[in-house]
Amino acid sequence: MTSRIISDSSEWTFALLERFDRELGRLAHEVYGLDTYANQIEVIGSEQMIDAYSSVGLPINYHHWSFGKQFVSTEQTYRRGQMGLAYEIVINSDPCISYLMEENTLPMQALVIAHACYGHNSFFKGNYLFRTWTSADAIIDYLVFARKYIASCEERYGEAAVELLLDSCHALMNHGVDRYQRPAPLSMTEEQRRQDERADYIQSQVNDLWRTVPTHSADGTPPADTPWPPEPQENLLYFIEKNAPLLEPWQREIVRIVRKVSQYFYPQRQTQVMNEGWATFWHFTLINRLYEEGFVSDGFMLEFLQSHTGVIFQPPFDAPYYNGINPYALGFAMMRDIRRICESPTAEDRDWFPDIAGGDWLKVMDFAMRNFKDESFIAQFLSPHLMREFHLFAVRDDDREEAIAVTAIHEEQGYRGLRQALAEQYNLGSREPNIQVVNVDRRGDRSLTLRHFRHNRRPLAESATEVLKHVRRLWGFRVRMESVDEQGRVQLIAEL
Amino acid sequence: MSHFIDRRLNGRNKSAVNRQRFIKRYKTQLKRAVADAVNQRSITDIDSGEQVGIPSRDISEPIFHHSQGGTRDMVHPGNRDFMTGDQIQRPEGGGRGGSGQGKAGKGGLGEDEFLFELSREEFMDLLFDDLELPNLVRNQLLGSTEFKTIRAGYRTDGAPSNIDVVRSLKGSIARRTALGGPYRARIRALEEELAALLALGTAADDPRVLALQAEIDRQRTRIAALPFIDTFDLRYQGFVKRPEPTSKAVMVCIMDVSGSMDQARKNLAKRFFILLYLFLKRNYDRIEVVFIRHHTIAQEVDEQEFFYSRETGGTVVSSALDLTYDVLRERYDPGVWNIYAAQASDGDNWDSDSTVCRDLLVTKLLPLMRYFAYVEITPRQHQSLWYAYQEVAAAHRHFVMRQIDGADDIFPVFRDLFKRQVA
Numbered sequence: 001m002t003s004r005i006i007s008d009s010s011e012w013t014f015a016l017l018e019r020f021d022r023e024l025g026r027l028a029h030e031v032y033g034l035d036t037y038a039n040q041i042e043v044i045g046s047e048q049m050i051d052a053y054s055s056v057g058l059p060i061n062y063h064h065w066s067f068g069k070q071f072v073s074t075e076q077t078y079r080r081g082q083m084g085l086a087y088e089i090v091i092n093s094d095p096c097i098s099y100l101m102e103e104n105t106l107p108m109q110a111l112v113i114a115h116a117c118y119g120h121n122s123f124f125k126g127n128y129l130f131r132t133w134t135s136a137d138a139i140i141d142y143l144v145f146a147r148k149y150i151a152s153c154e155e156r157y158g159e160a161a162v163e164l165l166l167d168s169c170h171a172l173m174n175h176g177v178d179r180y181q182r183p184a185p186l187s188m189t190e191e192q193r194r195q196d197e198r199a200d201y202i203q204s205q206v207n208d209l210w211r212t213v214p215t216h217s218a219d220g221t222p223p224a225d226t227p228w229p230p231e232p233q234e235n236l237l238y239f240i241e242k243n244a245p246l247l248e249p250w251q252r253e254i255v256r257i258v259r260k261v262s263q264y265f266y267p268q269r270q271t272q273v274m275n276e277g278w279a280t281f282w283h284f285t286l287i288n289r290l291y292e293e294g295f296v297s298d299g300f301m302l303e304f305l306q307s308h309t310g311v312i313f314q315p316p317f318d319a320p321y322y323n324g325i326n327p328y329a330l331g332f333a334m335m336r337d338i339r340r341i342c343e344s345p346t347a348e349d350r351d352w353f354p355d356i357a358g359g360d361w362l363k364v365m366d367f368a369m370r371n372f373k374d375e376s377f378i379a380q381f382l383s384p385h386l387m388r389e390f391h392l393f394a395v396r397d398d399d400r401e402e403a404i405a406v407t408a409i410h411e412e413q414g415y416r417g418l419r420q421a422l423a424e425q426y427n428l429g430s431r432e433p434n435i436q437v438v439n440v441d442r443r444g445d446r447s448l449t450l451r452h453f454r455h456n457r458r459p460l461a462e463s464a465t466e467v468l469k470h471v472r473r474l475w476g477f478r479v480r481m482e483s484v485d486e487q488g489r490v491q492l493i494a495e496l
Numbered sequence: 497m498s499h500f501i502d503r504r505l506n507g508r509n510k511s512a513v514n515r516q517r518f519i520k521r522y523k524t525q526l527k528r529a530v531a532d533a534v535n536q537r538s539i540t541d542i543d544s545g546e547q548v549g550i551p552s553r554d555i556s557e558p559i560f561h562h563s564q565g566g567t568r569d570m571v572h573p574g575n576r577d578f579m580t581g582d583q584i585q586r587p588e589g590g591g592r593g594g595s596g597q598g599k600a601g602k603g604g605l606g607e608d609e610f611l612f613e614l615s616r617e618e619f620m621d622l623l624f625d626d627l628e629l630p631n632l633v634r635n636q637l638l639g640s641t642e643f644k645t646i647r648a649g650y651r652t653d654g655a656p657s658n659i660d661v662v663r664s665l666k667g668s669i670a671r672r673t674a675l676g677g678p679y680r681a682r683i684r685a686l687e688e689e690l691a692a693l694l695a696l697g698t699a700a701d702d703p704r705v706l707a708l709q710a711e712i713d714r715q716r717t718r719i720a721a722l723p724f725i726d727t728f729d730l731r732y733q734g735f736v737k738r739p740e741p742t743s744k745a746v747m748v749c750i751m752d753v754s755g756s757m758d759q760a761r762k763n764l765a766k767r768f769f770i771l772l773y774l775f776l777k778r779n780y781d782r783i784e785v786v787f788i789r790h791h792t793i794a795q796e797v798d799e800q801e802f803f804y805s806r807e808t809g810g811t812v813v814s815s816a817l818d819l820t821y822d823v824l825r826e827r828y829d830p831g832v833w834n835i836y837a838a839q840a841s842d843g844d845n846w847d848s849d850s851t852v853c854r855d856l857l858v859t860k861l862l863p864l865m866r867y868f869a870y871v872e873i874t875p876r877q878h879q880s881l882w883y884a885y886q887e888v889a890a891a892h893r894h895f896v897m898r899q900i901d902g903a904d905d906i907f908p909v910f911r912d913l914f915k916r917q918v919a
Binding site: 014017018021025038039040041042043044045048050051054055063064065066067068069071072073075076095099102113117159163167170171172173174175314315316317318319322325390391392393394395396397398399402403404405406407408409410411413414418421422424425432433435452454455456457458459460461462463464466467470 | 498499500501502503504506511513514515516517518519520521555556557558559560561562563564565566567568569570571572573574575576578579580581582583584585586610611612613
């Protein structure tokens with residue numbers, strides 16, 4: 001019988017990559033039923049990889065010094081050997097673009113193809129957050145539009161002006177996201193067509209808002225000063241784009257671009273554990289299947305397993321290089337655990353997961369992948385088995401107490417608290433400060449008031465004043481920052 | 497179906513623009529770092545790139561985030577012996593892992609500085625930014641051997657490769673139009689005649705009609721026989737060589753090598769000269785350097801000897817100035833060369849010689865010079881030379897003098913000497 005082994009060499013060629021891709025694609029689609037976008041696999045050098053890093057993984061982006069800074073620091077740490085580059089970068093687009101590094105060996109390339117082109121790719125296509133919040137088919141076009149637009153603004157209004165504006169927008173980038181409402185789909189041609197129209201329209205709206213000629217009601221008394229905006233607004237960039245009194249139309253457009261890019265990354269920030277876990281699970285499953293079917297050799301598997309275990313290594317909290325929970329480790333373990341619960345549930349699992357224990361693991365995992373984000377995924381699927389395996393423990397650091405208290409450990413009484421605490425740790429809403437626009441003094445000094453709603457009494461870091469300067473630059477008038485504690489007491493923390 | 501693309505050949509420097517913007521933005525910080533770096537460098541590698549640091553706080557991009565304080569719940573892996581309700585002392589300094597933004601312990605290095613690798617060009621740009629050569633002139637043409645070939649209209653002769661096709665064909669059309677003119681006029685006349693005949697009802701095979709037609713045909717043949725292109729039409733692109741105003745500079749380094757100048761001071765002087773040399777090199781296409789060292793007598797020497805040979809003896813500065821004047825007069829016509837001089841000394845001189853130096857400078861040397869810089873390398877009291885030179889400096893704007901105490905002073909003094917004058 002002839003050997004089915006694809007190649008024993010560690011050198012890759014395009015022919016071999018295609019061969020691997022064909023086999024992996026067959027397994028992914030036909031055996032495991034993954035639904036993916038078409039793949040576009042690009043081979044790049046390490047320097048290009050650093051380039052890609054520095055534009056936050058986007059294949060094309062506008063110019064800004066901060067990307068240069070990112071590039072320089074990545075290059076430095078890479079050259080000094082403090083950091084390896086990621087083996088791949090994958091972009092949530094349709095077709096799904098993945099970068100393979102030229103330096104990788106053949107087993108690594110196969111791993112990356114399985115991980116990115118089938119794992120991440122199917123996640124991008126399936127997960128509800130990505131489906132709702134990003135337009136994979138239009139992102140590249142939109143970025144092309146954004147880059148051109150910003151370049152033309154630089155030409156017309158000067159690099160310095162655009163840079164200042166972008167600095168300010170970047171400072172608020174995390175607060176430029178619609179959390180509850182689906183943004184309009186992106187489209188380059190549409191953007192371009194509507195751009196002028198929109199600019200005029202917005203300007204007219206703003207002018208209306210800031211009309212200075214006093215209007216008197218019939219009986220001669222000025223209308224009561226109703227607070228405005230009527231509801232607090234949490235999308236600061238959106239609020240500024242639509243309402244800042246002094247911005248030029250092109251500036252509004254740039255605010256919008258930054259907002260759109262931020263929106264595009266919003267799901268990624270919420271699904272780190274799931275996304276990486278899902279991709280890691282699939283490269284592990286697919287490559288093992290290749291091995292079972294005799295396509296790869298033992299040597300290949302050893303190299304594969306070495307990389308794989310490196311990726312999913314979780315150092316304990318007291319290790320010198322401990323830097324929080326490794327999302328690959330946790331995600332991979334949870335995905336495997338779901339499969340285990342389906343295939344060979346214990347009594348404990350039946351107790352904790354009556355719905356899925358003993359079910360069809362492919363269906364359950366597909367369901368989990370589609371309908372959750374990190375927070376809810378952990379709250380739903382973290383099993384006692386896994387908590388024991390990771391030796392998880394929860395601590396509470398309260399600055400009113402002398403010491404840090406251990407609140408839950410991996411034991412019967414602790415499981416629920418532990419799971420709750422870990423899920424909360426991935427809740428973007430509580431990880432990031434909750435800051436909202438509460439008032440604009442429309443008739444007075446046009447000042448803008450932001451309010452920080454404190455959660456667990458956690459204060460804002462000092463950088464808030466710096467950020468506030470950026471808000472002021474965008475808003476153009478006085479800006480106030482207040483802090484509200486859980487009892488509803490308001491305290492002014494900065495005013496510029 | 498997947499689609500593979502080899503992007504390795506694509507441009508690598510996608511981030512170059514962003515990098516340039518970064519440099520532009522942090523120019524002040526980088527400049528400061530570059531100045532520090534220069535002072536710490538050994539002399540030989542001053543002309544290369546450099547890794548410089550910028551304090552991280554200067555380049556931070558602020559965002560809203562939480563600080564320490566309040567209540568935080570966190571989950572960590574790897575529990576060994578904690579039980580619920582245990583109290584753990586806070587780690588010192590709060591540098592506990594898992595804070596999400598902890599930068600602690602990246603390879604054990606304190607990451608206070610953002611390190612930045614500058615290329616040689618970037619380094620030199622920053623080093624000499626805002627400096628300018630006083631009285632820089634680059635209009636000397638005499639003795640210039642630099643030519644630049646430039647386009648200069650069209651010619652009727654030249655190499656076949658320089659044929660200008662469009663222009664030649666225009667000539668061809670013009671010639672054919674001109675030469676064919678009489679024939680066409682004749683054809684028109686004949687045609688009118690023919691038409692008149694036919695209008696009178698003459699038969700088509702009448703001998704007069706046939707004769708006219710034959711004549712028209714003959715004229716047409718003659719037009720067709722005009723050569724499509726003739727050597728007469730050919731036009732060649734013309735080029736002329738234009739002498740280029742090359743800017744040439746000569747830099748005279750004068751150093752005191754008497755016994756009182758020890759190796760450390762010579763090194764300081766050398767750094768100063770090197771900076772000057774690098775700076776001139778950026779401004780002039782061609783630079784020559786003349787090394788003159790002196791104790792009681794002056795000698796013109798090569799670089800090696802200038803910096804490393806040991807001499808002892810007294811000091812007569814005027815000897816060096818005399819020699820400088822001779823060298824310049826012989827070899828460097830001030831109409832052709834931009835002449836710069838830098839003198840380094842520890843200030844020792846025969847008392848009676850200082851006034852001689854002053855007069856030499858004022859009457860002979862300074863009229864030839866673009867700039868004369870004097871640095872005195874001494875932590876001690878000034879002596880007679882300094883006071884004599886002060887008189888010169890008061891009267892001449894292109895004579896400057898500064899004092900250097902140690903290595904740290906060199907670059908600031910250098911910048912001070914050459915800083916861009918606000919008009």
